[in-house]
Amino acid sequence: MPKVYALTWMDAKVDDWVVTPRRGKAVEINGLWYNALKLLEGWLAEENEPGKAERVARCAQQARESFKRAILV
Numbered sequence: 157m158p159k160v161y162a163l164t165w166m167d168a169k170v171d172d173w174v175v176t177p178r179r180g181k182a183v184e185i186n187g188l189w190y191n192a193l194k195l196l197e198g199w200l201a202e203e204n205e206p207g208k209a210e211r212v213a214r215c216a217q218q219a220r221e222s223f224k225r226a227i228l229v
Contacts, residue, residue: 183227190219 168175193216200209 183223186219186223186227190216190223193219 193212197209197212197216200206200212
């Protein structure tokens with residue numbers, strides 16, 4: 157049986173037993189990054205920083221598109 161690792165906090169592990177084994181990529185990290193960018197975009201817009209908000213929005217869009225290409229292919 158191949159060794160299974162707990163890669164992130166989402167992978168519960170007790171001693172050598174991985175309770176929630178997942179193979180592949182830790183997609184929740186990407187989701188948290190995208191969410192942080194969208195929050196920052198909103199905060200910048202509220203602070204009347206449209207140029208900075210637009211730059212962050214482009215970064216969020218790039219993260220979203222990269223995720224879709226890498227994971228949802």
